[in-house]
Amino acid sequence: xxxxxxxxxxxxxxxxxxxxxxxxxxxxxxxxxxxxxxxxxxxxxxxxxxxxxxxxxxxxxxxxxxxxxxxxxxxxxxxxxxxxxxxxxxxxxxxxxxxxxxxxxxxxxxxxxxxxxxxxxxxxxxxxxxxxxxxxxxxxxxxxxxxxxxxxxxxxxxxxxxxxxxxxxxxxxxxxxxxxxxxxxxxxxxxxxxxxxxxxxxxxxxxxxxxxxxxxxxxxxxxxxxxxxxxxxxxxxxxxxxxxxxxxxxxxxxxxxxxxxxxxxxxxxxxxxxxxxxxxxxxxxxxxxxxxxxxxxxxxxxxxxxxxxxxxxxxxxxxxxxxxxxxxxxxxxxxxxxxxxxxxxxxxxxxxxxxxxxxxxxxxxxxxxxxxxxxxxxxxxxxxxxxxxxxxxxxxxxxxxxxxxxxxxxxxxxxxxxxxxxxxxxxxxxxxxxxxxxxxxxxxxxxxxxxxxxxxxxxxxxxxxxxxxxxxxxxxxxxxxxxxxxxxxxxxxxxxxxxxxxxxxxxxxxxxxxxxxxxxxxxxxxxxxxxxxxxxxxxxxxxxxxxxxxxxxxxxxxxxxxxxxxxxxxxxxxxxxxxxxxxxxxxxxxxxxxxxxxxxxxxxxxxxxxxxxxxxxxxxxxxxxxxxxxxxxxxxxxxxxxxxxxxxxxxxxxxxxxxxxxxxxxxxxxxxxxxxxxxxxxx
Numbered sequence: 001x002x003x004x005x006x007x008x009x010x011x012x013x014x015x016x017x018x019x020x021x022x023x024x025x026x027x028x029x030x031x032x033x034x035x036x037x038x039x040x041x042x043x044x045x046x047x048x049x050x051x052x053x054x055x056x057x058x059x060x061x062x063x064x065x066x067x068x069x070x071x072x073x074x075x076x077x078x079x080x081x082x083x084x085x086x087x088x089x090x091x092x093x094x095x096x097x098x099x100x101x102x103x104x105x106x107x108x109x110x111x112x113x114x115x116x117x118x119x120x121x122x123x124x125x126x127x128x129x130x131x132x133x134x135x136x137x138x139x140x141x142x143x144x145x146x147x148x149x150x151x152x153x154x155x156x157x158x159x160x161x162x163x164x165x166x167x168x169x170x171x172x173x174x175x176x177x178x179x180x181x182x183x184x185x186x187x188x189x190x191x192x193x194x195x196x197x198x199x200x201x202x203x204x205x206x207x208x209x210x211x212x213x214x215x216x217x218x219x220x221x222x223x224x225x226x227x228x229x230x231x232x233x234x235x236x237x238x239x240x241x242x243x244x245x246x247x248x249x250x251x252x253x254x255x256x257x258x259x260x261x262x263x264x265x266x267x268x269x270x271x272x273x274x275x276x277x278x279x280x281x282x283x284x285x286x287x288x289x290x291x292x293x294x295x296x297x298x299x300x301x302x303x304x305x306x307x308x309x310x311x312x313x314x315x316x317x318x319x320x321x322x323x324x325x326x327x328x329x330x331x332x333x334x335x336x337x338x339x340x341x342x343x344x345x346x347x348x349x350x351x352x353x354x355x356x357x358x359x360x361x362x363x364x365x366x367x368x369x370x371x372x373x374x375x376x377x378x379x380x381x382x383x384x385x386x387x388x389x390x391x392x393x394x395x396x397x398x399x400x401x402x403x404x405x406x407x408x409x410x411x412x413x414x415x416x417x418x419x420x421x422x423x424x425x426x427x428x429x430x431x432x433x434x435x436x437x438x439x440x441x442x443x444x445x446x447x448x449x450x451x452x453x454x455x456x457x458x459x460x461x462x463x464x465x466x467x468x469x470x471x472x473x474x475x476x477x478x479x480x481x482x483x484x485x486x487x488x489x490x491x492x493x494x495x496x497x498x499x500x501x502x503x504x505x506x507x508x509x510x511x512x513x514x515x516x517x518x519x520x521x522x523x524x525x526x527x528x529x530x531x532x533x534x535x536x537x538x539x540x541x542x543x544x545x546x547x548x549x550x551x552x553x554x555x556x557x558x559x560x561x562x563x564x565x566x567x568x569x570x571x572x573x574x575x576x577x578x579x580x581x582x583x584x585x586x587x588x589x590x591x592x593x594x595x596x597x598x599x600x601x602x603x604x605x606x607x608x609x610x611x612x613x614x615x616x617x618x619x620x621x622x623x624x625x626x627x628x629x630x631x632x633x634x635x636x637x638x639x640x641x642x643x644x645x646x647x648x649x650x651x652x653x654x655x656x657x658x659x660x661x662x663x664x665x666x667x668x669x670x671x672x673x674x675x676x677x678x679x680x681x682x683x
Contacts, residue, residue, distance in 0.1 A: 046082040050075045054094055065098050072098070086125050089118030093132055103287070103323035105139050112136050130159035130168050137175060146179050153179070170196045170208040174215050186222035193219055207248070210239035214252050217259070226263050233259060250279040251288060257295050266302035273299060290319045290328055298335055306343050313339070330359040543578045544570055547585060547603065560593050560601060567606040577644070577669045581614070584640050588616050588660055591633050596620025596658065612669065614662045622652040644669060 057071035072095035079087030092115035099108035112132060119128040137152035157172045173196035180189035193216040200209035217232035233256050240249040253276035260269035273296050280289055297313030300306075313336055320328035333356035340349035538546050544566050551562040573581075585603060592598050598620030606613050634650070637660075641648040645668040652658035 046078055047084055047087065050078050050082070050084065050087045050091070053078070054091055057094060057098075061098060061101065065102055068098050069095055085118050086122050086128070089115045089122060089128060089132075090125060093119065093128070093135070097135060100135065100139055100142075101287075103142075105142055109136065109139050112139070127160065127163075127166065127168060130156045130166075130172075133159060134168065134171060134175065141175070141179065141182075146183060150176065150179050165199075165203065167203065167205055167208060170200050170205065170212060173199070174212050177215060177219065181219055181222055186219045190216065190219040190223070206239045207243050207245060210236045210243065210245065210248050211251065213239070214248070214255055217255055221255075221259060221262060226259060229259055230256075246279050247288075250276045250292075253279075254288065254292055254295060257299065261295065261298060261302065264302075266299045269295070269299045270303070287323065287325075290316050290323070290325065293319070294328065294332060294335075297332075301335060301339055301342075304342075306339055309339055310336075326359060330356060333359060538575060538578055538582060542570075543573065543581065544605070546578075546582060547605070550582075550586065550589075551603065554589060554593075560589075560598060562589065562601045562603060565602065565604045567604070568608065570605060570607050570612070571666060573666075573669055580640060580644060581664075584637060584662070585614065585616065587633065587637060587640075592616075592618045592620060592658075596622070598657065607666070610666045612664045612666055614664075615659065617657060617659045619657045622654050622656050622658050624652075624654055 053071045053075040057068040057075070060068040060071070072091045075091035076088055076095070079085075079091055092111050096108045096111035096115060099105075099111065112135060115132060116129075119125075119132045122128045133152045133156035137149045137156065140146070140149035140152065153172055153175045157169060160166050160168060173192045177189035177192035177196070180186065180192065193212060196212040197209065197216060200206075200212055213232045213236035217229040217236065220226070220229035220232060233252055237249065237252045237256070240252055253272045257269040257273040257276065260266070260272060273292060276292055277296065280292070293312045293316035297309045297311075297316060300309035300312065313332055317329065317332040317336070320332060333352045337349050337352035337356055340346070340352060541549065547564055547566075551564045554560055554562050589601065589603075592601050596618050598618040601616065601618040604613075604615045604617075606615075638648055641662055641664075644664055646662055646664040649661040650658065651661075
C-alpha cells in the first residue's frame with residue numbers, strides 16, 4: 001500500500017486547505033490575520049492590487065500553476081516597491097505553496113526560507129510565522145525527513161503562543177500524529193489526533209474535524225482496529241459532504257477504499273474508489289491521484305481483473321516516478337510483479353521484482369539514515385544539556401559569592417524590615433476594621449432582604465387564605481341555592497303542575513303554562529349558578545375532562561365558540577389546585593363573553609416536564625396597552641395566579657383580540673394546595 005501517499009500527501013493537502021479557510025475567516029473579521037490564502041483589503045491602491053493578485057493566483061492554484069506563480073511574483077514586486085513587508089512574506093509563501101503542490105520541494109523550501117524574515121516581522125498577519133513553519137514541515141514530511149518535519153511542526157505550535165483556541169493547532173496536531181504513524185507509532189499518533197478532534201468539536205469546526213477524523217481512522221487502520229476506523233471515516237465523510245469540501249470528501253473515500261482492501265472486501269473498495277475518481281476533475285490534486293490509481297489497480301487485481309488493474313497501476317507508477325515518491329514507486333513495482341506473474345508475463349514480472357528490490361533497499365537505507373539523524377539529534381540534545389548544566393554550576397558559584405556580599409546588606413535591611421512589618425501590622429488592623437464594617441453592612445442588607453422575602457411569603461399566604469375564604473363562601477351560597485331556593489322552586493313547580501292538571505281546559509291554562517315555563521327556567525338558572533359556584537364536575541372527572549365539558553356548555557349557547565386544545569398528558573393535581581385553575585379559565589371565558597364581543601376563543605393547555613402552561617386567545621375587540629389592565633377582574637386574576645406562584649402575561653391591541661398566557665411550576669402547585677375545597681356540592 002502507499003503508506004506515504006495516504007499519510008503524507010493527503011495531510012499536506014488538508015493542511016493547505018485549513019490554511020485557506022482560516023485566512024478567509026481572519027480577513028473577514030480584520031483581526032489576527034494569518035495563513036497563506038486571502039489578503040484583506042487595505043486603503044491604498046497598491047495594497048489593494050497586491051490583495052487582488054494573491055486572490056487571483058490562489059484561484060489558479062489547481063488549474064494553471066505557472067500563471068499562478070507569475071501572479072505571486074508580481075505581488076512580491078509590488079509589495080517590495082510599496083514597502084509592504086507583510087505582502088512580501090505573504091506572496092512568497094503563496095508561491096512556495098504552489099511549488100510544494102507541484103512536487104518541486106527544493107524550490108519550495110528555498111522560497112519558504114526567503115519568506116521567513118518577512119513573516120517574522122509581520123504586522124497585520126500575526127499568525128503567518130506559524131503557517132509558514134507548518135508548511136515547511138509538510139515539505140520535509142514529503143521528503144521523509146521526519147525529524148526536521150517534527151521540528152517545524154512544534155515550531156508552528158510554539159509560534160501561536162498562548163492562543164490555545166487557534167484552529168492552526170488542530171492542523172499541527174494532525175501533522176504530528178501523521179509523523180508518529182509513519183514512524184510505526186500509531187498509539188502516539190492517535191493521541192495527537194484525539195487532541196485535535198477534541199479542539200475541533202469544542203470550536204464546532206466541522207471542516208477541520210472531518211480531516212482529523214479521517215487521520216484518526218488511519219491510526220485505527222494501523223492498529224488493526226478496522227471497525228473503529230470505519231466509524232471515523234463515515235463521520236468524516238458526512239461532515240465533508242455537509243461542508244461541500246470535494247477534496248476532503250475524495251480523501252475520505254480513498255481511505256474507505258483502502259480500509260475495504262484491508263478487510264478483504266475489494267468490490268466495496270472499488271465502489272468507494274470510483275466515487276473518489278469522479279471528483280478528480282474538481283480537486284486537481286495530482287499527489288492524491290497517485291494514491292487513488294494505485295488503490296484502484298490493487299482492488300481490480302484482487303478481483304482478478306488484470307486488464308483494468310494494469311490500466312491504473314502503470315499511470316500510478318509513472319506519476320510516482322515523476323514526483324520522486326519512493327514508497328509509492330516501491331509498492332507499485334511489488335504489485336505489478338505479482339500481476340505479471342499471475343498473467344504469465346514472466347519477463348515483466350522479473351523486471352518489476354528487481355526494481356521492487358532496488359527501491360526497497362533504497363527505502364531501508366533512507367530509514368537507516370533517518371535513524372542516524374535521530375541519534376544525531378539526541379546527541380546534540382545531550383551536548384546542549386551538558387552545556388546547560390555547566391552554565392548552571394557557574395551560576396551557582398556566582399550566586400554563592402553574591403550571597404556572601406549580601407549578608408551585610410541583609411543585616412542592615414533587617415531594621416527596615418521590622419519597621420515595615422510594624423507599618424503593615426497597623427495597616428492590617430485598619431483593613432480588618434474596614435472589613436468588619438463591610439461584613440456588618442452586608443449582614444444588615446441580608447436581613448432586610450430576608451424581611452422582604454418573609455413579607456412576600458406572608459402576602460402569598462394571605463392571598464391563599466382569601467381564596468380559601470372565597471371558596472368556602474361560594475360553597476355556602478351554592479349549597480343554599482341548591483338545597484334552599486332550588487328546593488323551594490322545585491316545590492312551587494310541583495304545586496303549579498298539580499293545579500294546572502286540575503284546571504286543564506279552563507281559560508287560565510295558557511297563563512299557567514307560561515308561569516310553569518318561567519319556573520322551570522328559574523330552576524335551571526339556579527342549578528347552573530350553584531354548579532358554577534362549586535362545580536361538582538371536578539369530583540367526577542379529571543381537570544381536562546372538566547374543561548372539555550365546560551367548553552361544550554359554552555358552545556351550546558351559540559354566542560362564543562371555544563376550541564380546547566390539550567397537548568401531552570396533564571399530571572393529576574390536588575383538587576384545590578385544579579379548582580383554582582378551573583376558576584381562572586372560567587373567569588377569563590366569562591370576561592370574553594361579557595366584554596370582548598368575540599366569536600371564537602382558543603384554550604391551550606400544555607405540560608412539558610415540570611411546567612404547566614395555559615394560554616387563552618380570542619378574536620374580540622381587545623384593548624390598548626394599559627387600558628383595562630387595572631380592572632377588578634384582571635386584578636382578581638393576577639391574585640389567583642400569584643397565589644399559585646405562577647407567571648402571567650396579557651397581550652392585547654384594539655381590534656386584534658387578547659392573549660393571556662400563564663405558566664406554573666408543578667412542584668409549586670403541589671406545595672400551594674390546601675384542603676379547603678375537598679368537599680363539593682353534589683346533586
